[in-house]
Amino acid sequence: MPQPTGPAGFFRLDHDLVCDGVPLAAIAARAGTPVYVYSAALLRERYRAIDDAFTDYPHALHYALKANSTLAIARLLRDLGSAVDANSVWEIEVARRAGFEPSQIVFTGVGKTPAELECAVALGVKAINVESAGELERLEALAQKLGQTVRFAIRINPDIDAKSHPHISTGLRVNKFGVPLDDAHALFATLKERPLLSLVAIHVHVGSQVTSLDPLRRAAAMAADVSAELLRRGFPLRYVDLGGGLGVSYDGGAVPSASEYVGALVGEVRRTSLPIVLEPGRAIAAPAGVLLARVIDVKPRDASSDFAIIDAGMTELLRPALYDAYHRIEPVAGDAAGDRQYEIVGPVCESSDVVGRDRTLPALAPGDVVAIRDAGAYGSAMASNYNRRPLPAEVLVDGGEWRVIRRRQTVDDQLSLES
Ligand SMILES: Cc1ncc(COP(=O)(O)O)c(C=O)c1O
Helix, strand or coil: CCCCCCCCCEEEECCEEEECCEEHHHHHHHHCCCEEEEEHHHHHHHHHHHHHHCCCCCEEEEEEHHHCCCHHHHHHHHHCCCEEEECCHHHHHHHHHCCCCHHHEEECCCCCCHHHHHHHHHHCCCEEEECCHHHHHHHHHHHHHHCCCEEEEEEEECCCCCCCCHHHECCCCCCCCCEEHHHHHHHHHHHHHCCCEEEEEEECCCECCECCHHHHHHHHHHHHHHHHHHHHCCCCCCEEECCCCECCCCCCCCCCCHHHHHHHHHHHHHHHCCCEEECCCHHHHHHHEEEEEEEEEEEEEECCEEEEEECCCCCCCCHHHHHCCCCCEEECCCCCCCCEEEEEECCCCCCCCEEEEEEEECCCCCCCEEEECCCCCCCHHHCCCHHHCCCCEEEEEECCEEEEEECCCCHHHHHCCCC
């Protein structure tokens, strides 16, 4: 088997952008565009960086499937020893098909339907992360109906500002997620009378793309305080679930390292002696993927810039349109640096379909392939069929070879659901 050349992930080799040593231009030529390309080596490296940072502190990583649940990616993480966080019954199903045991699945979600709850309870997942008093009542009714005890965690809304984008901040009282601390205490007081409900953990998650340790540390401290008190009162908690949220550097700016992150969390939780569960998604998958797109057209925009219209847009990478998110964009062949100004836009019929604003790049021409970096998380997972655009193919590079892990969708695939 050919061996990868150089470090894991995406770097330039003789001017050309490669993934684990494989030229991205060659993948685009064979697989077509738009296409997501993932580095297996970097996925492994990112997972292990968090896992290893715990050293001997007991823990479990439950990879957040919402970031990217393509089967081959889920299987790769399972093979590394990961467990999962599922956010719907469909993610639970994907997890099962990827080979995860029910005991490796935590089930989160602010709006779990009765059918979803029943499925998770019947399956016997590790824990259901409960988001409201009403949900706990529905869970209790299910436990009574099925005649079994249910393991659950309470997601506490810590009223902490994650200082991330408002659309992905979840830890403020005004956000829809979790139970405020006072209400959680009121719920704990009822549990002695509810024998079928087994509280196994406190759960917090303050947001995604969190780039400062402070909110993550404060949430961990709060979860540790509440857990310590519950342990004192005799609740046999099994772990503390600190959610996900660690940010990645989309623009080259500083972000906490895996060891700084884990060190901060362990520093808060150690006094409880409870194992830590983490639900990282983005921090593992985002840097391990790119979205390759081909330039369709170049046309004048204003006195100093052109539009470069590419064959990927908000349908393949929603983040820029949804959060005004920044992703580095660079040509896969030749030099990355240049002096031409571009507004890089997608083909979708929306003015918000801008992938990159005010980018300085080498001159682009129709047919050129560009890589949109850090698209491994919340890229393919958030893609849509708007404008009847097919879901792109996905490619995994592993050990110096690449393979299609999801074929490109066709219009027939789409219409097969319709009559
Ligand atoms: C409860 C929960 N856990 C984990 C995650 C994963 O977050 P991230 O991808 O930022 O690590 C999310 C995403 O927002 C979430 O809502």
